[in-house]
Amino acid sequence: MEATTSLIGRKWVPTILLTLDASPKRFGALKSEIADCSKKMLIQQLNLLLENNLVINIKTVDNNSTESTYMLSSMGQSLMPIVKSMRNWGNNNLACER
Amino acid sequence: MEATTSLIGRKWVPTILLTLDASPKRFGALKSEIADCSKKMLIQQLNLLLENNLVINIKTVDNNSTESTYMLSSMGQSLMPIVKSMRNWGNNNLACER
DNA sequence: CAGAATCCTATGTGATACTG
DNA sequence: CAGTATCACATAGGATTCTG
Numbered sequence: 058m059e060a061t062t063s064l065i066g067r068k069w070v071p072t073i074l075l076t077l078d079a080s081p082k083r084f085g086a087l088k089s090e091i092a093d094c095s096k097k098m099l100i101q102q103l104n105l106l107l108e109n110n111l112v113i114n115i116k117t118v119d120n121n122s123t124e125s126t127y128m129l130s131s132m133g134q135s136l137m138p139i140v141k142s143m144r145n146w147g148n149n150n151l152a153c154e155r
Numbered sequence: 156m157e158a159t160t161s162l163i164g165r166k167w168v169p170t171i172l173l174t175l176d177a178s179p180k181r182f183g184a185l186k187s188e189i190a191d192c193s194k195k196m197l198i199q200q201l202n203l204l205l206e207n208n209l210v211i212n213i214k215t216v217d218n219n220s221t222e223s224t225y226m227l228s229s230m231g232q233s234l235m236p237i238v239k240s241m242r243n244w245g246n247n248n249l250a251c252e253r
Numbered sequence: 254c255a256g257a258a259t260c261c262t263a264t265g266t267g268a269t270a271c272t273g
Numbered sequence: 274c275a276g277t278a279t280c281a282c283a284t285a286g287g288a289t290t291c292t293g
Binding site: 165166194195196199221 | 278285286287288289
Binding site for chain 1: 156157158159160162163164165169170171173207220233234236237240241242244245248249
C-alpha cells in the first residue's frame with residue numbers, strides 16, 4: 058500500500074502514465090505534452106518508473122542525435138485501470154480546492 | 156487526478172481509511188491501531204479527510220473527558236474499492252524496495 | 254481524552270546552466 | 274536530443290510541549 062502510493066502519489070507520475078498509456082512516446086514528445094513539468098522532474102520521475110519496472114525505455118542513436126522512447130511495461134499497464142478509476146473518482150467527487 | 160493523489164498519496168491516509176473501513180473508531184483506538192503514526196500526523200490527516208468530506212466526526216462529552224468518533228462518509232466509502240485495489244496491486248507487483 | 258501550537262529536519266520540487 | 278549537476282526554496286513529516 059505504502060509502496061503503491063509512494064509511486065503514484067508523486068507529482069506528475071499519474072500524468073506521465075496516462076500520457077504513455079495513450080501511446081509510446083519519445084522524451085521530447087512527452088515533455089511537450091506535459092509542458093508544465095520541468096525537464097528535470099520528468100526525467101527524475103521516468104527514472105523512478107523505470108526502476109520500478111512500470112515503464113520501458115529504448116534508446117537508439119541515429120545520425121548524431123539520440124532517440125529515447127518510453128512506453129508502459131505490462132506491469133505499468135496493469136496499473137492503468139486503477140489510475141483511471143482514481144481520475145474518475147476525483148472528477149466525480151472532488152471540487153478543485155486542492 | 157492530482158486532487159485525488161494529493162489525498163491518498165499522503166502518508167498514513169490509506170492506512171487510516173482502511174482502518175476506519177473496518178469499523179468506526181474513537182481517536183484513541185485509531186491511534187493505537189496505527190501506533191507508528193504520531194498523534195499530530197493522525198490528527199492532521201484526519202482533518203484533511205474531514206475537510207474533503209471523506210470522513211465524519213462525532214464528538215460527545217461524557218463525564219469530564221471527550222469522546223471523538225471517526226467514520227467513513229459515503230464518499231469515503233466510495234473510495235475504498237480504489238484503495239483496496241491499490242493495496243492488492245502493490246502486494247502483487249511491488250517488492251519492498253520502496 | 255482530543256487536539257493545537259511550536260520548532261526542526263528531511264525530502265520533494267523547481268530554475269538554471271552544463272555535457273555527450 | 275537526452276540527460277546530469279548544482280543550488281535554492283517550499284512543503285511534508287516528526288518530536289515535543291501545552292490547553293480544555
